[in-house]
Amino acid sequence: MEVKATGSQSRHLPNRLGIKGWAWAGRYTIERYLYTLHRLTGLGLLLYITLHLAMNGFRLGGVESWEDLMSVFGMSGFKVGEYLVAVAFIFHALNGGRLMLQHLGYTLGKPKPPVYPYVDSMRRRRPIVWVMLALIVALAIYVLVAFVI
Amino acid sequence: MQELTLKVQRYLPGKDKKSYIQEFTIPLRQGMTVLDGLIYIKENMDNTLSFRSSCRMGICGSCGMLINNFPMLACHTPVEELGTDRIEVRSLPNFPIIRDLVADLxxxxxxxxxxxxxxxxxxxxxxxxxxxxxxxxxxxxxxxxxxxxxxxxxxxxxxxxxxxxxxxxxxxxxxxxxxxxxxxxxxxxxxxxxxxxxxxxxxxxxxxxxxxxxxxxxxxxxxxxxxxxxxxxxxxxLRLRKKKKPASIAQPLAESRPKIAVPEFTVK
Missing domain, CATH: 1.10.1060.10 (Alpha-helical ferredoxin)
Incomplete structure (x- = not known):
């Protein structure tokens, strides 16, 4: 599909944003940043699961090595880390739910003839995003109060 | 007179290895668009500046550029709307640059x-x-x-x-x-x-x-x-999609009625 650089095209300056294009979002609105955050939380959760499985391997070393490890995890720094994992999970789950619905074209509305000033389907249905974010904040506060403090 | 600073991405194939930003300060007119600014530079300051444009009214889609970190049509972007007197104009990202602001689409x-x-x-x-x-x-x-x-x-x-x-x-x-x-x-x-x-x-x-x-x-x-x-x-x-019925062809027009004769002029 890609047009190969030949002749004069080989003198063209490449200008693809690459990975920077995921993180750098210019002057876009909330959904574009949720896209970045969804990837970040996904990668964070993947890292957590990998570490979690690796740490569970300490069980093989007997009770003593396991309890030594657990005493390290009891430190306040790790508690903050665990809380961040829980918040990342809440965000990833709820935003993932929104994305699954919208990927199937639900909650986005029907096509409309464009009338200036144009309002796209994402902006028309922005309240869904605000409700989702409010839910995430409420659940994050609940987890903080119930399990951390 | 108010002034506008346009920071424009420049690249000359065969000479430059990478692009760079060149600043131009131009007089700001009321109702000026970013494209007007670029045309002013080309006509009065640097005729080597290259950009693509045609209709100047948001119809042809030729003048797409990255204006203050957002892809926009230069002809459709009034300077006033950007709320600043310093504007950075770059070639559209994700497309190779042919020269200056001209992207290879x-x-x-x-x-x-x-x-x-x-x-x-x-x-x-x-x-x-x-x-x-x-x-x-x-x-x-x-x-x-x-x-x-x-x-x-x-x-x-x-x-x-x-x-x-x-x-x-x-x-x-x-x-x-x-x-x-x-x-x-x-x-x-x-x-x-x-x-x-x-x-x-x-x-x-x-x-x-x-x-x-x-x-x-x-x-x-x-x-x-x-x-x-x-x-x-x-x-x-999942075989759940409703198949479209093929569009039918319009019926031939009904036989046209004879034209009504033009009345005689009442004043001769």
């Missing part, structure tokens, strides 16, 4: 062509020797007319974070147009377009950042078209 047009952006007729005889129009209702037209306003400016492709990392990803413009033709009742090319969109670099790589719809200067909303295309493809694979 070949990849966009190749991808666009690949989804067959035209009505594929099942009635080849009628398509080759048309006898009348294919009929469609106003409701059917409303299902796709929004997507038919695309001017192929490439702003959505410049805004898309997936195009930024995957050069082979079809992207919002071609996929949006694939849906536009798939919903058209006169069209019989749905299977071919679904096959093209259902590839490794096709519709499933869209993760709904919504940036394409936000950047679109014509209100086309490619993000909506892509999600509706996904739904249609999933329903199709």
């Amino acid at each position: 070949d990849s966009l047009f190749e991808k666009h062509k690949s989804i067959k952006p035209y009505v594929v007729s099942s009635d080849t005889e009628e398509a080759e020797e048309p006898t009348a129009e294919f009929l469609q209702s106003g409701q059917e037209l409303e299902g796709y007319v929004q997507f038919a306003y695309c001017v192929k400016c490439g702003l959505c492709m410049a805004a898309c974070p997936t195009v930024a990392t995957d050069a082979l990803f079809l992207g919002p413009q071609p996929l949006g147009q694939a849906y536009r033709y798939c919903t058209d009742r006169r069209d019989a090319g749905v299977e071919e377009r679904f096959h093209q969109a259902d590839s490794r670099h096709g519709v499933w790589l869209c993760h709904l950042a919504g940036a394409c719809s936000e950047a679109c200067p014509k209100g086309v909303d490619p993000a909506l078209a892509i999600q509706l295309l996904k739904r249609a493809m999933i329903f199709d694979s």
Whole structure:
């Protein structure tokens, strides 16, 4: 599909944003940043699961090595880390739910003839995003109060 | 007199190894667009400045550029709307730079062509020797007319974070147009377009950042078209998609009535 650089095209300056294009979002609105955050939380959760499985391997070393490890995890720094994992999970789950619905074209509305000033389907249905974010904040506060403090 | 500083990306193939920013300070007029500013520079300060433009009224889609970190049509962007007297203008990202602000849009047009952006007729005889129009209702037209306003400016492709990392990803413009033709009742090319969109670099790589719809200067909303295309493809694979009835051909016009004779002049 890609047009190969030949002749004069080989003198063209490449200008693809690459990975920077995921993180750098210019002057876009909330959904574009949720896209970045969804990837970040996904990668964070993947890292957590990998570490979690690796740490569970300490069980093989007997009770003593396991309890030594657990005493390290009891430190306040790790508690903050665990809380961040829980918040990342809440965000990833709820935003993932929104994305699954919208990927199937639900909650986005029907096509409309464009009338200036144009309002796209994402902006028309922005309240869904605000409700989702409010839910995430409420659940994050609940987890903080119930399990951390 | 108020002044405007335009920071313009420059690149001369064969001479420059990488692009650089050149500053121009120009007089600011009321109602001035970014394109007006660039034309002022070309006419009065540096005639080597290269950019693409044509209609100057947001119809041709030639002057897509990255203006203050957002893909926009330069002719459609009044300086006042940006709320600053320092504007940075760069070539559209995700497309190679030919020279200065001129992006190479070949990849966009190749991808666009690949989804067959035209009505594929099942009635080849009628398509080759048309006898009348294919009929469609106003409701059917409303299902796709929004997507038919695309001017192929490439702003959505410049805004898309997936195009930024995957050069082979079809992207919002071609996929949006694939849906536009798939919903058209006169069209019989749905299977071919679904096959093209259902590839490794096709519709499933869209993760709904919504940036394409936000950047679109014509209100086309490619993000909506892509999600509706996904739904249609999933329903199709589950055999739940309603098959379109082929559009019928308009009946021949009723016999025309004889023209009413022009009355005689009352004043001679």
